[in-house]
Amino acid sequence: MKKAFSKEVINQLKYYVYIYSDPETGEIFYVGKGKGNRVFSHLKDLNNREKNNTIQRIYDKGLNPKIEILTHGLEDEHTALKVEAAIIDLIGKEKLTNRVRGWQSGVxxxxxxxxxxxxxxxxxxxxxxxxxLIRVNRLFRYGMSDIELYDATRGIWRIGHDREKAHFAFAVFDGIVQEVYEIQAWFKAGSTFNTRGSLGDNERWEFVGHKAVQSIREKYIGKSVEHYLNKNAQNPLKYVNIKEGS
Structure with missing residues (x-):
């Protein structure tokens, strides 16, 4: 198996998106993007244990991973990143050894x-x-399950006593309302689930609740609330119609 492209091939390929798969099953286990000889770098890259173990298991059978260029001739890295994100989402990250989802795959x-x-x-x-309003930009992806979005929205947050005045919590991604929950109660971080960091921090809280009634959801879901939000703000939370500190 060749492990390098000639200069002539590199010039024609430009940026490209590639896949690694098991030669026996055809199962794709890695998606990447790059230019030059980037596609071959994983054969000696030791930074991703799961991917490396998969490649080693193929070697142990006396075989080589199947490497394919999915698309090429892309003029810039930005385009390659978007194609890579779409492919990862199509296959499903849970089926791949990629450490993270594709670049800006939420969008x-x-x-x-x-x-x-x-x-x-x-x-x-x-x-x-x-x-x-709760910005869930870091954890959000289109197609996530109801429970995944609920958990991403409900905790854990560093938030003060004014939390008790809120009737609803809005899950917001990129300024657009994705879901609305009616808040039933707030609990100390780690009280109702333990899948977040910073548990035991007395300043962090999580809520439990349920989806708001349909009339509320129809009113807000899919609409923009970015006019309430400061894009440069570090705090992912924003009170609306709540007088703070009173």
Whole structure:
């Protein structure tokens, strides 16, 4: 198996997206992007244990991983990153040895068409109820399950006593409302689930609740609330219609 491209091939390939698969089963286990000889670097790269173990198991059978260029001739890395994100989302990260999902896959990965329309049309909505906007940008991805989005939204947060005044919690990604929950109660971090860091921090809290009634959800989901949010703010929480400290 060749482990390098000639200069002529590199010039023609430009940026590309590639896949590694098991030669016996055809199962894809890694998706990547790059240029030059990047595609071959994983054969000696020791930084990803799961990927390396998969390659070693193939070697132990006297075989080589199957390496394929999925698309090439891409003019810039930005385009390659978006294609890589879409492929990872299509296959499912849980089936791959990639450590992370594709670049900005929350926006450029697999997404249901109505959600994509909401993302780009950005219809503005004004909130009437005492609420907390919770930006879940770091954990969010389109296609996540209801329980995954609920857990990403409900904790754990460094938040003060004014939390008790909020009736609703909005799950917000990139300024768009993804879901609305009616808050039932707040608990100290780690009281109702233990899958987050910073447990035992007395300043961190999590809520339990349920999806809001349909009329509330229809009013807000898919609408833009970015006019309430400071994009440069470090705090992912924003009170709306709550007088703080009173």
């Amino acid at each position: 450029f990965g697999r997404v249901e068409v109505n959600k994509l329309i909401s993302h780009y049309e950005r219809e503005k909505v004004y909130i009437c109820e005492p609420s907390i």
